[in-house]
Amino acid sequence: MDMADDTNSVTLKELKEAMSHMMEELGKPNLADYFPFLQKIDPQGIRRRNTVTFRKLINLFGRIIDQRLKVREASGSLKDDDILDTLINMMVVDQEKKEDQLDKTIIEHFLLDLFSAGTETTSTTLEWAMAELVKAPEIMSKARAELDQVIGKGNQVKELDVSRLPYLQAIVKETFRMHPTAPLLIPRKADSDIEISDYIIPKDAQVIVNVWAIGRDSSTWENPDKFIPERFLDIDIDVGGRDFKLIPFGAGRRICPGFPLAMRMLHLMLGSLLHSFDWKLEDGVRPDALNMDEKFGLTLQMAQPLRAIPVPTKH
Numbered sequence: 001m002d003m004a005d006d007t008n009s010v011t012l013k014e015l016k017e018a019m020s021h022m023m024e025e026l027g028k029p030n031l032a033d034y035f036p037f038l039q040k041i042d043p044q045g046i047r048r049r050n051t052v053t054f055r056k057l058i059n060l061f062g063r064i065i066d067q068r069l070k071v072r073e074a075s076g077s078l079k080d081d082d083i084l085d086t087l088i089n090m091m092v093v094d095q096e097k098k099e100d101q102l103d104k105t106i107i108e109h110f111l112l113d114l115f116s117a118g119t120e121t122t123s124t125t126l127e128w129a130m131a132e133l134v135k136a137p138e139i140m141s142k143a144r145a146e147l148d149q150v151i152g153k154g155n156q157v158k159e160l161d162v163s164r165l166p167y168l169q170a171i172v173k174e175t176f177r178m179h180p181t182a183p184l185l186i187p188r189k190a191d192s193d194i195e196i197s198d199y200i201i202p203k204d205a206q207v208i209v210n211v212w213a214i215g216r217d218s219s220t221w222e223n224p225d226k227f228i229p230e231r232f233l234d235i236d237i238d239v240g241g242r243d244f245k246l247i248p249f250g251a252g253r254r255i256c257p258g259f260p261l262a263m264r265m266l267h268l269m270l271g272s273l274l275h276s277f278d279w280k281l282e283d284g285v286r287p288d289a290l291n292m293d294e295k296f297g298l299t300l301q302m303a304q305p306l307r308a309i310p311v312p313t314k315h
Helices: 006-026 046-075 083-096 104-135 137-150 159-164 166-178 211-215 259-276
Strands: 194-196 199-201 277-281 308-312
Touching: 006 046, 006 104, 046 083, 046 104, 083 104, 104 137, 104 166, 104 259, 104 277, 137 166, 137 259, 159 166, 159 259, 166 211, 166 259, 259 277, 259 308
Parallel strands: none
Antiparallel strands: 194 199, 277 308
């Protein structure tokens, strides 16, 4: 579904609002998680509100699928324009073979996972990166200079170019450090008693990793509250779970499955936005006055969404 189409503006607004509400609710401390006997009572109402939001999202995706089916029926032909068309084609084949491997319900829940764990987290990280760059024009100028030198003015940024853009990579890493999308990652559970730094973690204990605090630790990072991409030009740190100073995707066997896609898309999208446009804040807002407050939830969003104006570059 083309969310850039004006005819889908209402659907897009509903989707963004529901996703934002869901992430905020899921990130709230829930007493029922720590005192199981409260689960049926749901004293904070978190479960009830999330149930309403999940149903709203499922109904929204159901409407999108029904709309696509009507278009396909009217045209009388199969399409393969995007992932939704591919899923519908598979569903039709399964129905013809009288198999139950893929149906509308499965597609609805797959889209829910895709948008909540994939596109929402990626777009949030991109927004933080753009906010930091708009706030620091000198850093944006360095990134644009690198893009002009490596890509060339008037050329399109491609995935294969990313390996030749170390400063762009450093900007993404610094964004991960300061603004990890999932500040507490996903809770883990110890499968046995284990000792870590003289502390005993008992079996079945819930373990929460505060990657936000790790990224702001002054004993690990110099000037931790300042956005300085250059720090990653001098040190080779991997974000894939091998360097525990920077683990925005987690580590080990339970690392985020969307890690490879996020790394591809973030560099490509950020590079394209910087190479194709100049950026300025609306209504004469000064860069140093940009609101960088955080809205805590399952994902770390900007309390006040970034509103920047793109100005086409003159190549």
